[in-house]
Amino acid sequence: MTYQMTFRGAAVPAEPGQSVGAALVAAGILDWRTTRVGGRPRGMFCGIGVCFDCLITVDGVPNRRACLVPARDGMTLGDDAGDTVGREDGDAGHV
Amino acid sequence: MTADLVVVGAGVVGAACAYFASLAGLRVVVVERGALAGGTSSAGEGNLLVSDKEEGPELDLALYSQRIWREDLGPHAGLWEFESKGGLVVAASDEGLASLRELSVHQRRCGVEVRDVARDELRDHEPHLSPGLAGGAFYPQDAQVQPMLVVAHLLRLAREAGARVRTRTEVTGFLRDGDRVTGVRTTGGDIPAGAVLNAAGTWAGGVADLARVHVPVLPRRGFILVTEPLPARTIRHKVYAAEYVGDVASSDAALQTSPVVEGTGAGTILIGSSRERVGFDRTVSAKAVGTLAAKAIALFPMLREVRAMRTYLGFRPYCPDHLPVIGPDPRAPGLWHACGHEGAGIGLSAGTGRLIAQALAGDEPDLDLTPFAPDRFPVAEEALR
Amino acid sequence: MPDTYDVAVVGAGPAGLAAAVESAAAGLGVVLIDAAGQPGGQYWRHYDENHARPDDRRGHHGLRTFTRLRERLDVLIGAGRIRYLPGHQVWLITRGEGGEFTLRLTPTTSPATDGTDGLSRAETARALILCPGGYDRQLPVPGWDLPGVMAAGGAQALLKGHRTLAGRRAVVAGTGPFLLPVATGLARAGAGVAAVVEANGTLGWLRDPVGTMSVPGKGVEALQYAALMARHRVPYRRGTVIREILGEGRVEAVRIARVDRADGRLAGPEEEIAADLVALGWGFTPSLELPLMLGAQTRRDVDGSLVVVVDDLQRSTVGGVYVAGEATGVGGAALAVAEGRLSAVALAVALRRAPESSREAVTAVIRRLRGEIRRGRRFAAAMHRAYPVPVAWTRWLTGSTLVCRCEEVSYGDLVRACRDLGAQDARTLKMLARPGMGWCQGRVCGFATAEIAACLNRRETTAEDLRPLSTRSLAVPVTLGELAALADDAPGG
Numbered sequence: 004m005t006y007q008m009t010f011r012g013a014a015v016p017a018e019p020g021q022s023v024g025a026a027l028v029a030a031g032i033l034d035w036r037t038t039r040v041g042g043r044p045r046g047m048f049c050g051i052g053v054c055f056d057c058l059i060t061v062d063g064v065p066n067r068r069a070c071l072v073p074a075r076d077g078m079t080l081g082d083d084a085g086d087t088v089g090r091e092d093g094d095a096g097h098v
Numbered sequence: 099m100t101a102d103l104v105v106v107g108a109g110v111v112g113a114a115c116a117y118f119a120s121l122a123g124l125r126v127v128v129v130e131r132g133a134l135a136g137g138t139s140s141a142g143e144g145n146l147l148v149s150d151k152e153e154g155p156e157l158d159l160a161l162y163s164q165r166i167w168r169e170d171l172g173p174h175a176g177l178w179e180f181e182s183k184g185g186l187v188v189a190a191s192d193e194g195l196a197s198l199r200e201l202s203v204h205q206r207r208c209g210v211e212v213r214d215v216a217r218d219e220l221r222d223h224e225p226h227l228s229p230g231l232a233g234g235a236f237y238p239q240d241a242q243v244q245p246m247l248v249v250a251h252l253l254r255l256a257r258e259a260g261a262r263v264r265t266r267t268e269v270t271g272f273l274r275d276g277d278r279v280t281g282v283r284t285t286g287g288d289i290p291a292g293a294v295l296n297a298a299g300t301w302a303g304g305v306a307d308l309a310r311v312h313v314p315v316l317p318r319r320g321f322i323l324v325t326e327p328l329p330a331r332t333i334r335h336k337v338y339a340a341e342y343v344g345d346v347a348s349s350d351a352a353l354q355t356s357p358v359v360e361g362t363g364a365g366t367i368l369i370g371s372s373r374e375r376v377g378f379d380r381t382v383s384a385k386a387v388g389t390l391a392a393k394a395i396a397l398f399p400m401l402r403e404v405r406a407m408r409t410y411l412g413f414r415p416y417c418p419d420h421l422p423v424i425g426p427d428p429r430a431p432g433l434w435h436a437c438g439h440e441g442a443g444i445g446l447s448a449g450t451g452r453l454i455a456q457a458l459a460g461d462e463p464d465l466d467l468t469p470f471a472p473d474r475f476p477v478a479e480e481a482l483r
Numbered sequence: 484m485p486d487t488y489d490v491a492v493v494g495a496g497p498a499g500l501a502a503a504v505e506s507a508a509a510g511l512g513v514v515l516i517d518a519a520g521q522p523g524g525q526y527w528r529h530y531d532e533n534h535a536r537p538d539d540r541r542g543h544h545g546l547r548t549f550t551r552l553r554e555r556l557d558v559l560i561g562a563g564r565i566r567y568l569p570g571h572q573v574w575l576i577t578r579g580e581g582g583e584f585t586l587r588l589t590p591t592t593s594p595a596t597d598g599t600d601g602l603s604r605a606e607t608a609r610a611l612i613l614c615p616g617g618y619d620r621q622l623p624v625p626g627w628d629l630p631g632v633m634a635a636g637g638a639q640a641l642l643k644g645h646r647t648l649a650g651r652r653a654v655v656a657g658t659g660p661f662l663l664p665v666a667t668g669l670a671r672a673g674a675g676v677a678a679v680v681e682a683n684g685t686l687g688w689l690r691d692p693v694g695t696m697s698v699p700g701k702g703v704e705a706l707q708y709a710a711l712m713a714r715h716r717v718p719y720r721r722g723t724v725i726r727e728i729l730g731e732g733r734v735e736a737v738r739i740a741r742v743d744r745a746d747g748r749l750a751g752p753e754e755e756i757a758a759d760l761v762a763l764g765w766g767f768t769p770s771l772e773l774p775l776m777l778g779a780q781t782r783r784d785v786d787g788s789l790v791v792v793v794d795d796l797q798r799s800t801v802g803g804v805y806v807a808g809e810a811t812g813v814g815g816a817a818l819a820v821a822e823g824r825l826s827a828v829a830l831a832v833a834l835r836r837a838p839e840s841s842r843e844a845v846t847a848v849i850r851r852l853r854g855e856i857r858r859g860r861r862f863a864a865a866m867h868r869a870y871p872v873p874v875a876w877t878r879w880l881t882g883s884t885l886v887c888r889c890e891e892v893s894y895g896d897l898v899r900a901c902r903d904l905g906a907q908d909a910r911t912l913k914m915l916a917r918p919g920m921g922w923c924q925g926r927v928c929g930f931a932t933a934e935i936a937a938c939l940n941r942r943e944t945t946a947e948d949l950r951p952l953s954t955r956s957l958a959v960p961v962t963l964g965e966l967a968a969l970a971d972d973a974p975g976g
């Protein structure tokens with residue numbers, strides 16, 4: 004079976020056993036957050052849980068390492084602001 | 099190399115003294131055994147507080163320093179991220195609130211601005227505060243700087259005014275002419291000087307020993323927690339619990355933790371700080387950091403799910419009477435001290451530097467230095483060491 | 484109060500697996516803690532076993548050793564002689580009055596998605612064998628924060644651990660023999676590999692008599708990679724580096740240039756190569772937060788990375804703390820296994836668990852392992868000398884090149900902190916300009932920042948430059964809620 008997740012409203016499939024980050028990359032999605040200062044796009048970098056570049060909101064919980072979180076059927080990835088730094092206000096950490 | 103003034107220690111106090119002395123026209127050499135801001139000045143927070151001080155000489159110095167930060171140093175404020183964000187002191191109980199109100203009556207008399215904050219106004223100031231608090235007081239004068247940038251820029255400005263800064267050079271002794279101090283011996287050679295200022299922070303007692311005078315400065319350890327970056331203005335002011343004032347003034351050796359929670363320009367929240375007297379022990383205390391976290395959550399329940407990225411610790415330089423040592427040492431003419439500022443050295447540095455420069459230049463200092471006299475400690479207390 | 488184990492082994496890579504299995508075999512009570520969900524570490528990374536496919540194991544080296552260790556691990560777990568805690572990161576280790584170690588654990592993917600409560604827990608042990616391994620070492624280059632740029636090991640981890648190809652047209656760049664398995668792995672999985680861009684010269688270590696003689700099998704392995712490179716027609720560009728990574732919002736191309744052989748200064752004409760994946764690696768650098776937290780002495784290794792000082796029984800300078808694998812010096816999986824074994828045997832002897840009757844056998848084992856480790860170290864040193872970080876690498880940087888990815892600190896920021904503000908070392912640089920203050924706490928930018936601090940002050944990098952960026956008071960971020968729990972159960976200290 005293939006899992007189905009959603010990222011910013013779009014469907015993203017995942018193989019059971021894949022990480023959230025791997026599934027996004029496999030779907031051609033290379034970035035899923037922007038940086039606090041420069042607003043630069045970021046996605047997967049170290050791939051092994053060391054660099055924290057791949058932080059993502061999973062089912063509403065912010066700042067999880069996409070390279071480590073196992074994909075599950077029905078997961079919602081990313082938040083509405085599209086910025087994993089954001090917790091509640093709209094200005095979500097863009098300084 | 100000769101100098102009018104050798105400053106021992108490139109912490110925030112030494113840097114401020116070097117800056118003001120250089121502006122006053124003295125030829126200054128700063129001697130630092132490690133790196134600039136390598137001591138306690140890079141191991142604390144950057145609060146410039148009046149709110150936590152009771153009536154007395156320290157509050158006078160804090161208010162004077164406020165003026166120096168805002169006026170004399172005002173043009174440079176942007177260099178060190180000066181932010182006049184204000185402090186919110188909150189009380190959990192009605193008794194706590196009552197003593198907070200009483201404190202503020204005295205503080206107002208001394209020139210501190212305080213606004214009473216009622217229970218239901220607290221969340222207008224800080225939306226994430228716990229709903230269960232009794233009330234608080236807002237201190238608009240409380241401000242914040244980035245201390246390492248203060249040190250680096252004050253020393254840069256001092257250099258531009260002619261000062262020299264020698265890092266990785268340790269003061270190992272004094273040049274003497276009878277009782278008179280006429281310079282320092284260092285690992286990089288002797289430096290004759292008209293005056294020597296001991297600004298060695300927590301280690302100032304050791305430097306004083308080298309001159310055979312006694313100044314009782316001791317370490318008081320503090321931990322700080324640093325969280326993940328949060329959206330700007332999640333926590334807007336410096337927020338702490340009223341019990342903090344009691345802890346600051348306490349002489350108890352046991353662990354005291356009062357949460358002091360504040361946001362920084364980088365988005366992280368700093369949670370400081372514990373106070374305990376354990377010598378120079380650098381091991382992480384699970385109890386101290388755990389208690390800090392627990393009390394911060396009690397103030398801001400949303401912090402429970404926020405992650406801490408690191409902790410760090412420092413050793414506040416404190417004297418038995420909790421006042422700094424500022425001024426010339428009559429026991430060793432030519433030797434001056436500016437040390438022992440405990441948990442307020444960042445804030446008090448500006449005033450200290452200005453006063454030291456005035457006194458060195460032979461002018462009447464703006465504040466009376468008598469309460470800070472180096473030889474004020476009773477002999478019995480010295481023997482306790 | 485949890486049981487006190489004889490030993491807590493941290494890390495279930497080659498070193499930690501060997502250490503745990505050998506400790507248990509010697510009769511010690513073992514708890515084995517690993518951040519990953521299944522054993523193997525970086526070298527033996529493989530797809531989630533619950534959803535395995537036969538071809539998942541393609542391209543895996545040294546699987547026989549792994550399979551053997553794995554079988555012994557399963558048996559020992561089954562017999563209750565190893566408590567195995569996968570999916571947990573150790574975030575704090577403290578020492579009690581009696582000298583026992585308390586390790587605080589947090590679920591790796593906390594808050595847990597697997598139905599567990601996701602809370603911290605603690606384990607205590609009389610001794611530690613730390614086998615935390617390492618990660619790709621990085622040097623900043625203009626454009627390296629573009630999506631589509633990954634650590635070489637990361638691109639490989641996606642492939643081995645997640646069956647995911649990170650791009651269609653890859654450039655693998657940096658230095659060292661590890662670039663070859665990454666490139667051939669990508670090629671075999673169907674990516675076009677436009678080039679392997681290797682800063683240093685030829686496969687020089689193959690001709691290094693000390694190196695090849697030390698570990699003969701390695702020569703064969705390298706020749707196999709060379710053959711694979713040829714089969715997949717992967718161009719191997721030696722003495723070449725990436726100047727800049729280009730793209731709008733994601734990687735589109737790299738600009739490469741030849742470098743001077745002596746010091747790595749840019750020397751040659753530039754050339755552009757189209758790519759949608761750039762995999763970067765400059766060797767590996769160890770995870771040192773746990774040993775440093777305990778006060779273990781460290782030194783700068785031949786390759787320039789900070790490593791833990793150990794004696795010839797894998798003992799660190801802290802009593803009761805053994806360290807094995809990459810943390811004692813980057814040297815590959817076989818060496819890591821030997822070190823893990825030796826640390827376990829040595830610990831068992833120290834705790835007098837080795838039976839008197841077998842003393843001679845134990846002495847022989849120790850002697851054999853020591854020999855193996857010596858040869859492995861010699862080989863690693865030869866390798867490090869053949870693939871150094873080019874001396875002049877900081878000259879490739881421009882003022883706007885990002886050095887610290889987390890805090891977005893540029894090379895220009897660092898230059899200003901040194902030139903204008905007088906930062907003379909890495910710690911001061913960190914204080915004044917914030918590199919290393921971000922989420923990763925300097926794991927990615929630490930090595931580069933230390934080198935930049937030294938270089939801007941015109942001196943050699945020292946261990947003192949590296950240490951402040953390798954020290955982390957919390958090994959991983961934990962919630963304040965987890966920290967708060969310490970207030971209750973911590974006895975005084």
Ligand SMILES: Cc1cc2nc3c(=O)[nH]c(=O)nc-3n(C[C@H](O)[C@H](O)[C@H](O)COP(=O)(O)OP(=O)(O)OC[C@H]3O[C@@H](n4cnc5c(N)ncnc54)[C@H](O)[C@@H]3O)c2cc1C
Nearest residue numbers: 107109111137138139142145269299320412442443444445
């Ligand atoms: C946890 C914590 C939180 C704090 N929070 C605040 C706050 O919010 N606001 C505030 O105002 N204050 C705060 N403080 C206090 C403040 O950090 C100190 O009072 C202040 O930094 C002291 O500055 P200093 O220049 O006297 O000492 P230091 O910064 O320690 O400088 C002394 C220097 O002297 C050098 N030295 C010592 N011996 C020799 C020698 N023989 N030769 C040459 N050099 C020598 C040392 O290397 C050192 O660099 C905090 C302190 C801690 C620990």
Ligand SMILES: Cc1cc2nc3c(=O)[nH]c(=O)nc-3n(C[C@H](O)[C@H](O)[C@H](O)COP(=O)(O)OP(=O)(O)OC[C@H]3O[C@@H](n4cnc5c(N)ncnc54)[C@H](O)[C@@H]3O)c2cc1C
Nearest residue numbers: 494496497498518524525526573615616636808809815816
């Ligand atoms: C991404 C990557 C890919 C690699 N691929 C190859 C390859 O294909 N071929 C090759 O020859 N070499 C490869 N290497 C090098 C390889 O890592 C080493 O040769 C070998 O794995 C070292 O073994 P080790 O046991 O020392 O460490 P590792 O294999 O790195 O194992 C260390 C383990 O400790 C765990 N750990 C670390 N800190 C903690 C903590 N605080 N709490 C709990 N657990 C912790 C880690 O998660 C990891 O599982 C790779 C390295 C990396 C980083």
Ligand code: FES
Nearest residue numbers: 887888889923925
């Ligand atoms: S890259 Fe500098 S802290 Fe992460």
